Amino acid sequence: MADFDLAIIGGGINGAGIARDAAGRGLKVVLVEQNDLASGTSSASSKLIHGGLRYLERGALRLVRAALTEREILLRMAPHLIRPLRFVLPLDPAGRSRLLLRLGLLVYDRIGRREILPPTRALDLTTDALGLPLRSRFHRGFEYSDCFADDARLVVLNAVDAVERGASIRTRTRCVRAERGEVWRLILDARGERVELNARVLINAAGAWVESVAATVLRQAPLNRLRLDKGSHIVVPRLYDHDRAYILQAPDARVVFAIPFQRDFTLIGTTDRSFSGDPGTVTPNEGEIDYLCGVINEYFRANIAAADVVWAFAGVRALYDDGARKMQDIDRDYALVLDKSFGGAPLLTVYGGKLTTFRRLAEDALERLSHFLPHSRPWTAKAPLPGGDFVFDGGPALVARTRRRWPFLSQDHARRLVSAYGTRVEQVLGAADRADALGECIGADLTAAEVHYLMSKEWAETADDVLWRRSKLGLRFSAAQKAALEAFMQGK
Numbered sequence: 001m002a003d004f005d006l007a008i009i010g011g012g013i014n015g016a017g018i019a020r021d022a023a024g025r026g027l028k029v030v031l032v033e034q035n036d037l038a039s040g041t042s043s044a045s046s047k048l049i050h051g052g053l054r055y056l057e058r059g060a061l062r063l064v065r066a067a068l069t070e071r072e073i074l075l076r077m078a079p080h081l082i083r084p085l086r087f088v089l090p091l092d093p094a095g096r097s098r099l100l101l102r103l104g105l106l107v108y109d110r111i112g113r114r115e116i117l118p119p120t121r122a123l124d125l126t127t128d129a130l131g132l133p134l135r136s137r138f139h140r141g142f143e144y145s146d147c148f149a150d151d152a153r154l155v156v157l158n159a160v161d162a163v164e165r166g167a168s169i170r171t172r173t174r175c176v177r178a179e180r181g182e183v184w185r186l187i188l189d190a191r192g193e194r195v196e197l198n199a200r201v202l203i204n205a206a207g208a209w210v211e212s213v214a215a216t217v218l219r220q221a222p223l224n225r226l227r228l229d230k231g232s233h234i235v236v237p238r239l240y241d242h243d244r245a246y247i248l249q250a251p252d253a254r255v256v257f258a259i260p261f262q263r264d265f266t267l268i269g270t271t272d273r274s275f276s277g278d279p280g281t282v283t284p285n286e287g288e289i290d291y292l293c294g295v296i297n298e299y300f301r302a303n304i305a306a307a308d309v310v311w312a313f314a315g316v317r318a319l320y321d322d323g324a325r326k327m328q329d330i331d332r333d334y335a336l337v338l339d340k341s342f343g344g345a346p347l348l349t350v351y352g353g354k355l356t357t358f359r360r361l362a363e364d365a366l367e368r369l370s371h372f373l374p375h376s377r378p379w380t381a382k383a384p385l386p387g388g389d390f391v392f393d394g395g396p397a398l399v400a401r402t403r404r405r406w407p408f409l410s411q412d413h414a415r416r417l418v419s420a421y422g423t424r425v426e427q428v429l430g431a432a433d434r435a436d437a438l439g440e441c442i443g444a445d446l447t448a449a450e451v452h453y454l455m456s457k458e459w460a461e462t463a464d465d466v467l468w469r470r471s472k473l474g475l476r477f478s479a480a481q482k483a484a485l486e487a488f489m490q491g492k
């Protein structure tokens with residue numbers, strides 16, 4: 001008998017989403033992640049839960065419809081991590097035609113099931129306040145709906161839920177070898193220690209590493225189905241005061257987003273370049289940062305330069321190569337490749353996918369494996385993630401309730417905690433009746449109590465895990481505070 005029904009390599013959104021779904025179906029699941037959860041692409045996305053307006057242009061109607069439908073499902077599942085976001089699309093006379101964009105947005109509004117998100121409206125940017133941050137040559141535009149998410153916390157909370165449903169999540173555990181027999185025998189490097197386990201079914205959800213895992217861990221012949229595409233983002237001090245995002249058409253026909261981020265900042269991305277090399281070492285280069293600043297300066301009255309960038313990050317998209325020539329032409333949908341050759345234990349390989357479609361991808365993966373696993377039904381569409389058991393627009397009420405219960409919290413602190421932990425803020429703050437009952441404040445509003453919670457319940461082990469993946473407090477920490485946090489976490 002195997003130790004596990006299902007073993008998953010990769011603790012990004014796809015691996016964590018599958019682990020949660022499978023554990024909730026009663027399967028015995030183990031997930032191994034070589035670093036921290038979401039340390040790969042899943043913390044480096046544009047953080048949009050969207051259909052992808054630009055994919056419509058390429059006729060990817062099925063992908064766009066499926067993704068649009070997921071928006072409100074996910075919003076209801078995780079109202080603390082995901083919020084509706086209105087996008088302003090200024091019309092650029094040199095860009096796509098008004099008619100084409102109007103038509104695209106009409107389709108966008110119609111094909112996505114929309115009960116919560118408001119429809120598109122036309123804007124007169126010469127009179128509307130949304131036109132104020134823009135240069136005066138932009139006269140007209142549209143405003144439409146999508147959603148914004150905390151991508152890394154989405155991964156972590158899928159993993160938390162998976163564990164609460166019986167899964168084993170092993171971070172800093174690299175799968176170094178997988179041997180196929182009637183069951184899979186996995187050899188793991190768990191913080192320098194060799195560990196073995198076996199599982200009836202294996203899923204390779206290693207994202208941008210999927211083919212290197214296939215070659216070096218599974219010793220499979222090269223499949224060459226993967227194309228890697230690097231995308232970079234920058235974060236600058238807030239460019240404008242309102243809560244909408246802008247979607248900008250760059251001169252080379254790419255789109256660049258400017259999104260309100262962490263209250264005091266604007267997130268700007270993304271570039272789109274083909275990539276080769278180790279996805280673990282990807283960083284934005286000077287040219288990409290200048291490119292993003294240049295697009296912003298074309299559109300906004302404010303001028304930014306590389307010196308204004310307070311944080312920059314890059315990620316690598318793993319695209320399933322369907323033979324299309326240009327990177328932008330490759331469909332962003334996912335592909336699930338099932339290999340059950342030689343009567344051996346089955347292997348499912350996950351290629352591509354979007355943050356937006358992870359829940360559907362997990363359902364599809366388990367459907368593909370249904371012949372090998374006990375009968376089960378999809379269940380995740382209506383099940384909130386941990387802390388997400390409140391109504392989609394109940395955030396402000398939860399913040400108010402949190403401040404009544406813990407009156408020493410400032411409005412901003414309560415808001416940050418609610419948007420990270422939702423109703424589980426209770427578990428973070430416990431019975432504290434005054435600020436110092438939460439222990440020392442390590443930097444910004446991060447307390448010892450919160451760090452303890454993250455270490456005991458969310459696999460945080462280093463300062464970066466806390467500052468860049470469990471939160472974005474890295475934007476507010478000095479180097480000395482970061483060192484103090486690291487020392488605190490290592491018990492020094």
Ligand SMILES: Cc1cc2nc3c(=O)[nH]c(=O)nc-3n(C[C@H](O)[C@H](O)[C@H](O)COP(=O)(O)OP(=O)(O)OC[C@H]3O[C@@H](n4cnc5c(N)ncnc54)[C@H](O)[C@@H]3O)c2cc1C
Binds near residue numbers: 037041043047315357
């Ligand atoms: C720039 C950019 C912007 C994006 N923006 C959006 C967006 O706005 N909206 C959207 O819906 N999608 C977006 N995406 C797509 C989305 O981010 C990805 O599809 C998604 O994060 C991929 O998740 P994953 O789990 O497949 O891969 P990853 O998150 O990379 O996870 C794979 C994991 O496997 C681990 N691993 C590798 N080898 C091993 C091994 N041997 N043993 C153990 N673990 C291993 C890695 O460490 C890694 O953590 C964007 C992508 C990029 C690059």
